[in-house]
Amino acid sequence: MLRIIHQQTEARTELQRICARTHDDQVFRKEATVREILQAVRRQGDTALLRYTADFDHQTLTADELRIRGSELDAAYQQVSRELLDAIRLACRNIEAFHRQRMPKSWVQFHDDNVVLGKRYTPVDRAGIYVPGGRAAYPSTVLMNAIPAQVAGVPRIVMVTPPGEHKSLNPAILVAAQEAGITEIYRIGGAQAIAALAYGTDTIPNVNVITGPGNIYVTLAKKLVYGIVGIDSLAGPSEVLIIADSTANPVHVATDLLAQAEHDPMAAAILITTDMALAETVAAQVAHQLRDHPRQTLTEKAIAHHGVAIVVESLEAAAELSNQFAPEHLELEVADPWQLLEHIRHAGAIFLGHHTPEAVGDYLAGPNHTLPTSGAARYASALGAETFMKHSSLIQYSPVALHKVAGAIDVLTQAEGLPSHGASVQRRTQPGSTD
Numbered sequence: 460m461l462r463i464i465h466q467q468t469e470a471r472t473e474l475q476r477i478c479a480r481t482h483d484d485q486v487f488r489k490e491a492t493v494r495e496i497l498q499a500v501r502r503q504g505d506t507a508l509l510r511y512t513a514d515f516d517h518q519t520l521t522a523d524e525l526r527i528r529g530s531e532l533d534a535a536y537q538q539v540s541r542e543l544l545d546a547i548r549l550a551c552r553n554i555e556a557f558h559r560q561r562m563p564k565s566w567v568q569f570h571d572d573n574v575v576l577g578k579r580y581t582p583v584d585r586a587g588i589y590v591p592g593g594r595a596a597y598p599s600t601v602l603m604n605a606i607p608a609q610v611a612g613v614p615r616i617v618m619v620t621p622p623g624e625h626k627s628l629n630p631a632i633l634v635a636a637q638e639a640g641i642t643e644i645y646r647i648g649g650a651q652a653i654a655a656l657a658y659g660t661d662t663i664p665n666v667n668v669i670t671g672p673g674n675i676y677v678t679l680a681k682k683l684v685y686g687i688v689g690i691d692s693l694a695g696p697s698e699v700l701i702i703a704d705s706t707a708n709p710v711h712v713a714t715d716l717l718a719q720a721e722h723d724p725m726a727a728a729i730l731i732t733t734d735m736a737l738a739e740t741v742a743a744q745v746a747h748q749l750r751d752h753p754r755q756t757l758t759e760k761a762i763a764h765h766g767v768a769i770v771v772e773s774l775e776a777a778a779e780l781s782n783q784f785a786p787e788h789l790e791l792e793v794a795d796p797w798q799l800l801e802h803i804r805h806a807g808a809i810f811l812g813h814h815t816p817e818a819v820g821d822y823l824a825g826p827n828h829t830l831p832t833s834g835a836a837r838y839a840s841a842l843g844a845e846t847f848m849k850h851s852s853l854i855q856y857s858p859v860a861l862h863k864v865a866g867a868i869d870v871l872t873q874a875e876g877l878p879s880h881g882a883s884v885q886r887r888t889q890p891g892s893t894d
Contacts, residue, residue, distance in 0.1 A: 461716070461730070461742040463768045467776070470769045474784045477727050477765050478834045481695050486675065493650045493679040500654035505661050511651040518622045520646070525662050527628065527644040535633035543631060550602055550823035551638050557825030558610045561843050563850070573857035578850045582612040583689070585664060586847050587656035588641070589671030590632060592621035592648055598635035599821060603828050604670045604691075604842065605639035611847035616641050617664060619656065621648025648673075653680035657688050668847055672829065691842045695833040696725035698765075699817055700786035700806075702777045702799065703741075705734040707792040707813065712737070713744035715790060715816050720761035721754045727765040729784070731777040738768040778802035785836040788817045807836045862888050 464470045499507040505522045513519050536544070567577035588604040590597060601618070608616050618641050620632060628646060636644055645663055647655060653673075659665030669681060670691035681690045699719035703712055716728035732738050745762060752758055771777050774793060781789060785805035793799055796811035803809060807830030808820050821828045829842035856864075865888040872881035 461728075461745045461762055461766050461768050463738050463742060463770065465770050467771070467780075470767075470771075470780060471783065473767055473769075474729070474780060477698075477729070477767070478784055480725060480727070480765060481675070481833060486679070489675055490679050490683070493676055493683060496650040496676075497654045497657075497680060497683060500651050500660070501658045505663075508647055508651050508655055508660060508663075511649065512622065512647060515649055515651075516621055518626050518646075520622070520626060522662055524626065525645050525647060527633065527646060529642075531628070532633055532637055532642060532644075535630035535637075538630035539634050544634065546823070547598060547602070547631075547635050547638050550599065551606065553823050553825040554602055554606045554827075555610060558607045558827070558844050561845070562610060563845050563848060565850075567853060572860035572863065573855075574860045575853065575855040577853035579853055580845075580848050580850045582614070582848050583667035584613075585615045585617070585666040586613045587666035587669045587688075588616065588618045589648075589652060589656075589669065589673050589677060590618060590620040591671070591673045591677070592623060592629075596629035596632055598629075598631040599823075599828065600671060601632055601635040601641075602639050605636065605641050607827065607842060607844045608670075608847045609640050611844040613847050615643070615664070617643045617645065617656070617666065619645045619647050619652040619663070621652075622646040648677075650676045650680035653677055653684060657684035670829065670842055670846060689846075691829060691846050692831055692835065692839055694829070696727065696765075697722045697788075698727035698729070698786055698832060699788040699790065700727075700729040700731065700781055700784055701790040701792055702774065702781060703730060703732045703734070703737060703790075703792040704774065704794060705737060706794045707732070707734075707737060709737055709740035709744050711813070711816070712792060713741045713748055715792075716741070716745060716762070716766065717748055717752070717758060718816070718818055719788070720766060721752070721758045722761075724757045724760035725765065726761045728762060729766070729786070730768040731771060731780055732768065733771060733774060733777065735770050738770050742768055774799050775802055781806070785831075785834045787830045787832045787836065788820070790815070790817060805836045807831050807841060858887075 509520055563580045565579045569575055586608045590600050618636055655663040656666045656669050668689040672694040678693050682693050697719055701712055720726050720728045730741055749755060749759055782804045787807040789806035790810045791799050792813055810817055820826055827841040831839035865884050868884045869881045
C-alpha cells in the first residue's frame, strides 16, 4: 500500500531516507569484491573474464566467443517484429535529432592587439557502452548511449552486455545496436566488463569513456576506474517524483508510479500533491493495479519500501520538497506546469502536463534517459554528445599583446615563487628579444 504522509517534517525525513537508500554497509562490502575483480581482469585479461562469466552468469565461454559474430547480428533482424524495428528506427531519428541540437560548438574570438581565445571540441578516440541484462532487455538503453556517441563523432564505439541463457543475446538489443551504428559487441557483463573496458584485454579494447547503467557491482566498478577512464555518472536505482494537483487523473498518476516501481525493488515512486482526495484515490489505484501486475513481487517491494504520497498545502511547497529530493524524473501533472516549472531547480528530466508520462522520455522523445539519480541532479545532467567529447582551450598572443601583460604576469609569478614562469615572458618582451 502507498503510504500517505501529511506532516512536512516527516515528509522531509522520508525523502532523505529514500534518497540515501543505497548508502549502507553492504555497499562497502561489495566494493571490496569489485576491487578484486578489477585487479584480476587487469592482470589476467580474458582468462579472468571467462572465469567470472562462468561464476556469475553461469555461461561457459571461450575467448573466441566473447565477440558477437556477424552471422548473429544478421540473424537478429529475423527475430524481431516489423513493428519493433519501426519503433526502434523512430526512436533513433528522434534521439539523433535532439542530440545534434545539443552538440557543443568550437569557437574562436579575436580581441584587441591580436589576442585570440577559444575552445576546440573533439571526441574521444574510443567509447565503451554498458547495456544491462538481468530482469529485462533494454534496447532503449542501447540507443540512448550509442547515438550521442555517434553524434559526437567517436571513431570507435564498443558495446558490452551480459550473455543470456545458452550464451545468447536478446535480438532487440542486437538490432538496436546496429541501427545506432554499433557492430563491435561483446557478451560480457558485470564489474568484469567494466574492468575490460578500462584496462583492455587481448580481445576487448580499452576505451576512454564508459557509459551506461548497471547493477551495484557495475556502478562500483565505474566508480573505481574513474580517473583511468571517464564515466557518465554513478547511476543508482531509478526514481520518479510526481507533483499533482486536483486536475490530475488518479489512474494515470498511479500507473506512472508503478511504471517506475516495476524497474527494481529499490526504485522510488513518490507523489506530492495538494489534494488529499487525489492522494487517497491514487493509493487505492496503486493497490488495485498491483493485483494482477506481471512484475508484482518486485513492484510491491518498491512501493512498500520506497513509495510514498505526500500531501502539502501549496504547489510551491511541493516544488520545495522536490528540489530537496532532486529526482531523476519529475512529472508536473498540474493545471499550469510551465508556471510551476519556474520553482523547479533540480531534476534530471522534467515532464510537463497530463499527457507526458515519463515513458515518452524513456523511449523516443529524444532527450536522454540516462539521468542523475539519488540527488545527483543537484549538480549533474543527462548524458549527451558532450559526454563523449572534451575541449581544449585555444590561446594566441601577439608580441604587442604579450608586452601589455608582461608586468602583471611577472608580479604574479614572483608572488608564487616561480621564476622560470616569469622568465618565459621576460625573455620574449625585453629589448633585443627575437619575436
